[in-house]
Amino acid sequence: MGAELKVIVFALADEEYGVEVEKVKTIERMMPMTRVPKTYSFVKGVINLRGVVVPVIDLRGRFGLPEQDYTDNSRIVIIVVNEMEVGLIVDSANDVIDVDSDAIQDPPEIVGGVRAKYLQGVAKLGDRLLVLLNLQEVLNKSEIVKLEELEGAE
Template identity: 75%
Template structure:
């Protein structure tokens, strides 16, 4: 029997994604983002969250999905990746679920337009709901993390 995971569910377009709760610091409403020159196109800039400067990444841009307008539902999910905090822009984040690790299967090559290397797997919930589990360390690869760390200085 697999272990129980608590997972925050968020949406990009019509797809639902999950990040383990223990990797999420907090979820915030959209706030002003300070642009930073000479960064990857999916790095939208930085925010100042309670005195901490945090790089902001548009997950739609990261995955090569079309960008969309920010709405009242748009959220910033603050995650910890390799001792560093990063904010992901997502379309909405409104659910925490319990998931058995046994229900997570190896992802196919592409899920919802997202390459498998960014994914830990796909979890089947109930009869017709799929949850795409993110592989945070791959969403931010090492060279990108080095570049983002320089934004924090």
């Protein structure tokens, strides 16, 4: 048996995704966002979270999935990547689970319309498949620079 990995599970379209707990700062309900001009279409704006300006991206838009209206279940998962906080809008945040590292396989080329470069792996959990995100690639370096400029502009 491999090492246990604690993962926060969230839904996007009909797939379940996970990110390592230590990369998640908090999970928030949807809140008003300030739009920011001249950014990527998946960057929905910035929020003021307890005095910190946090850029927010819609993961559906980032992955090229069809956008949909936000619901009462929609959440903003605040992650920390390279010491910068970023909010990820997801359809719902479900639970926290332990994943055995032996259950994680390399990602196939595409899962639920999401390209492999965004994926760290796929964990088989009984009859469930959990797609683990590669946050470094979800927010690649050029986009992180652009988002850091947004934070600095506020």
